[in-house]
Amino acid sequence: MSSKATGGTSEVIEKRPFDKAEFIEKYSTFGIFLILVVVATLWTDTFLTERNMLNVLRQVAAGTGIMAVGMLFVILTRGIDLSVGSIQALGSVLCGYYIVQLDISIWFGIPLVLLSGAACGAITGLFVAYLSLPSFVMSLAMMAMARGLSLVYSQGQPIVLGKAGAAITEFGSGRFLNVPMPVWLMAFIFIVAGITLNFTKYGRIIKAIGSNEEAVRLSGINVPRYVASVYVISGVLAATAGIIAASRTGIGSSQVGVGAELNVIAAVVIGGASLMGGRGGVINTLIGALILGVMTNLMNLAGVPGYHQQVWMGVIIAVAMLLHFSVTKIKN
Amino acid sequence: MDALVQLRGIKKSYGGVKALRGVDFDIRPGEIHALLGENGAGKSTLMKVLGGDISANEGTIIVDGKTANYRGPADAKASGIQMIHQELALAPDLSVAENIYLGALPTVIKWRDLNRAAGEVLDRFGFDIGPREIVGKLPIALQQIVEIAKALSKKARIIVFDEPTAVLSGKDAERLHEIMLQLRAQGVGVVYISHRLDEVFEVADRMTVLKDGETVGTIDAKDTDVAQIISMMVGRRMSAMFPEKPETEIGHEVLRVENLGRGRKVLGVNFSVRAGEIVGLGGLVGSGRTEVAKMIFGADPIETGKVYLNGEELRLKSPHDAVRAGINLLPEDRKGEGVVIDFPIKVNSTMAMMGKITNKFGFIRHSTESRDITELTDQLTLKCGHIGDPVSTLSGGNQQKVVLAKWMFAGGELIIFDEPTRGVDVGAKSEIYGLINQMAADGKAVLVISSEHQELFGICDRILVMGNGALQGELLPPDFSDENLLHLAMASGVAEQNGANDV
Known part of the structure; x- marks a missing residue:
């Protein structure tokens, strides 16, 4: 591609010249996704059907997609949240516990589940932000605690939502304009997150914190408050993913989301976010989650046995990262 | 006297920016050659070419009379060129001795030998630092000295000091000058980059002044004075x-x-x-x-x-x-504390007072921001391509103006x-x-x-x-x-x- 000369002399503010490296960095994730879709379409007859596409989206929504948004916020501040899979399980169990066992109405029950997720995130966040504990260790501790709590409240047994939680299961199987409700919810969350990151003070500050926390602090910004908040967001979104999991299966289970944190981190990183903080975007994160979703789907359609699938997922993550790094290397 | 290294007609461009437009520079054995110029004049770029960190678009590097073709910094090091950069390249958790010999550590470390050898290097040049001390715990000035000792521990025919005294106190800077004189006596060619002209005049034999990527001239130190050098650098006298x-x-x-x-x-x-x-x-x-x-x-x-x-x-x-x-503070460590260097100029400028550019819901009013910051950067005569460019694209002086803009905006x-x-x-x-x-x-x-x-x-x-x-x-x-x-x-x-x- 040739670097276009930019005209626009009439504009008050001069346009920045086209930067090839920046373009590649921005769109390489999308390129990988496109290649994957083309391969999948050519390889199988069933991939590019409406039914299958919606299926992929629904799986992404219930799996890594929503949690990836929270993880992106955390990673932007140069942190990591390993507790999302466990909080998802806790969310799923509490769905059953509050609504079925405590017989709380759904209008109080669901906010209560979200609040519980927020509380888990807040504990991690407060320790990370105000006591400067490493997020890796603190969220690892929360990972154990939340999983433990999910076992405590479910007593190790799945809680059937049944009649009391009928509204939840209806949401899980419901559709609007033929698109599953969880997919709408995911889309809504991504849009809100995108607007927050790109157009608000909050988004700008958390990105800047990841890039140079000290400079932000010395600009008079209350850095700990912002750092703590991203873990709360991550906790709420993980609990949301737990509710969706419960809504799809009709049970609250402590076995949901085992190892999910790794897929979620993979989605964010495949989406080009830097674990060193400050760099990453919502759209690329969505594409990162979709890449993982399409891969799983493709292997299912192609009849790859379940055990082998894990191996191939690992390979894909490695290849995607390799492409990313070689692309960003061209930049320098 | 034959030069150790000659740089001939070096040209280097980054994108559309011409950093060097045909610079000649040579280093003789046993001399201290000061390289002077404003930031952005091309000094660092020229030294990166000499050190093999980047390759020039045009021009030749002649080492010992033969044209050298560097493929990377290792080749330059092999021909005896050592760089002491302004930015420290030390491992903060390792000891002083480990840092000095980093890259040349044997498979099995004999601590006593290593510490003794490092101690000798430090002693030879009269630094009071223990080889066992952890580098990250030393004050920044002493860290700079470790960096210098690291270069001195290697066989060098040319040593480039890139603003080594910026963080040193007067006493340490003087000691550094003594080291330069020692090196000169040993026949090493020393290149000295510094903004402190009075210091440069204490030790330099020759001076080359760069301006806008071109050589203004090379003169013997005894034939010139501070006022002339400054006027060569900026085209105006010091009283200004x-x-x-x-x-x-x-x-x-x-x-x-x-x-x-x-x-x-x-x-x-x-x-x-x-x-x-x-x-x-x-x-x-x-x-x-x-x-x-x-x-x-x-x-x-x-x-x-x-x-x-x-x-x-x-x-x-x-x-x-x-x-x-x-209360506003423009901190000492500009890159570490003053700016978020990868972020745009305008984002850095408004960071301390974002309330002025956001509505009550926290949404950023981008047009207000651009207008206000364009106004402010004009007032500060900040030289930049676009206020949306990252601060890292600016020279040191202009980066500092961004920090100033931040506080002027905060008021x-x-x-x-x-x-x-x-x-x-x-x-x-x-x-x-x-x-x-x-x-x-x-x-x-x-x-x-x-x-x-x-x-x-x-x-x-x-x-x-x-x-x-x-x-x-x-x-x-x-x-x-x-x-x-x-x-x-x-x-x-x-x-x-x-x-x-x-x-």
């Missing part, structure tokens, strides 16, 4: 460096500090700064100046004492509190400058002095910390001198001189010895 102060009215007392103290670093400091006044805070590196500034700014905890702003006592727990009260009542012109070229220095004067004229109270005495003399209404954590005295303009300032700063060494029992 400190701009005329605008008419400024000294108003009410803005800042008052009472008995400020923390541990052994700051021992009960008292002073005040009035509106429109520029007060200097002088003394040696490590005398507690920066600590005082950071405590007033809420960035470091206050153990004892009180800070008053406009007569009201402040309870400062974080910079957040200080900025809200109207506090007291602004503290900690080493405002470190690593800033002569032209931008003069502009920054003008801006500091202007801020005082606008009624702000200004506190300036600097290790460059001339800078304090040039802009301050009075100078407070610190030594060993305590305020040692105050100088008024008639008494402004290096001798007086140093006398106050150093006399404290004696005082501490005498008063050791009182602490």
Whole structure:
């Protein structure tokens, strides 16, 4: 591609010249996704059907997609949240516990589940932000605690939502304009997150914190408050993913989301976010989650046995990262 | 005399920017060759070409009469060219000895041999650093010395010192000059890059001045003087460096500090700064100046004492509190603390006062931001492509102007400058002095910390001198001189010895 000369002399503010490296960095994730879709379409007859596409989206929504948004916020501040899979399980169990066992109405029950997720995130966040504990260790501790709590409240047994939680299961199987409700919810969350990151003070500050926390602090910004908040967001979104999991299966289970944190981190990183903080975007994160979703789907359609699938997922993550790094290397 | 290395017609462009437009430069054995010029003149780029970090678009490098074709820094090192960069490349968790021999460590380390060898290098050049000390725990000036020792431990025919004295105190800088002279006596070719011209004149044999990527000229040091070099660098005389102060009215007392103290670093400091006044805070590196500034700014905890702003006592727990009260700090470490370097100029400029560019829901009004910051950057004569470009694309002086823009946008009542012109070229220095004067004229109270005495003399209404954590005295303009300032700063060494029992 040739670097276009930019005209626009009439504009008050001069346009920045086209930067090839920046373009590649921005769109390489999308390129990988496109290649994957083309391969999948050519390889199988069933991939590019409406039914299958919606299926992929629904799986992404219930799996890594929503949690990836929270993880992106955390990673932007140069942190990591390993507790999302466990909080998802806790969310799923509490769905059953509050609504079925405590017989709380759904209008109080669901906010209560979200609040519980927020509380888990807040504990991690407060320790990370105000006591400067490493997020890796603190969220690892929360990972154990939340999983433990999910076992405590479910007593190790799945809680059937049944009649009391009928509204939840209806949401899980419901559709609007033929698109599953969880997919709408995911889309809504991504849009809100995108607007927050790109157009608000909050988004700008958390990105800047990841890039140079000290400079932000010395600009008079209350850095700990912002750092703590991203873990709360991550906790709420993980609990949301737990509710969706419960809504799809009709049970609250402590076995949901085992190892999910790794897929979620993979989605964010495949989406080009830097674990060193400050760099990453919502759209690329969505594409990162979709890449993982399409891969799983493709292997299912192609009849790859379940055990082998894990191996191939690992390979894909490695290849995607390799492409990313070689692309960003061209930049320098 | 035959040159060790000759650079001929070196050209280098980054995108559309011509960093070097055909530069000639040579280094002879046994000479100290100063490379001078404003930031952005191309000095660092030229040295990167010499060190093999980047390859030139055009031109040749001739080593020992033969054209060299560097594929990378390793080739340059193999031909005996060692670089001491301004930015430290040390492993902070390793010991001094490990750092010195990093890259040349044997498979099995014999600690005693390693520490002895490192100790010898340090001793040979007279540095008082133990080889077992952990680098990250040393003050920055000593870290710089480890970096220098690292280069000296290797066989070198050419050593490039890229602004090594920027963080060194006067005594260490002098020691460094002795080392350069030793190296010269051994037949090593030394390239010396520095913004401190008085120091350069103490040791340099020849000087080459670059301007806008071209060689202005190479002259013998004995045939020139500071004024001529400055006029070669900027095309104006030195008297123009400190701009005329605008008419400024000294108003009410803005800042008052009472008995400020923390541990052994700051021992009960008292002073005040009035509106429109520029007060200097002088003394040696490590005398507690920066600590005082950071405590007033809420960035470091206050153990004892009180800070008053406009007569009201402040309870400062974080910079957040200080900025809200109207205290601004332009920190010493620009890249680490002043700017988010990968982020756009406009984002950095508005960071301390985002309320002005957001609506009540926290949404950023991008057009307001662009308009306000364009206005501000024009006022500051900030040279940049676009206010959406990352700060990393700017020269040191312009980066500093971004930090200034941030505080001008925030609009506090007291602004503290900690080493405002470190690593800033002569032209931008003069502009920054003008801006500091202007801020005082606008009624702000200004506190300036600097290790460059001339800078304090040039802009301050009075100078407070610190030594060993305590305020040692105050100088008024008639008494402004290096001798007086140093006398106050150093006399404290004696005082501490005498008063050791009182602490």
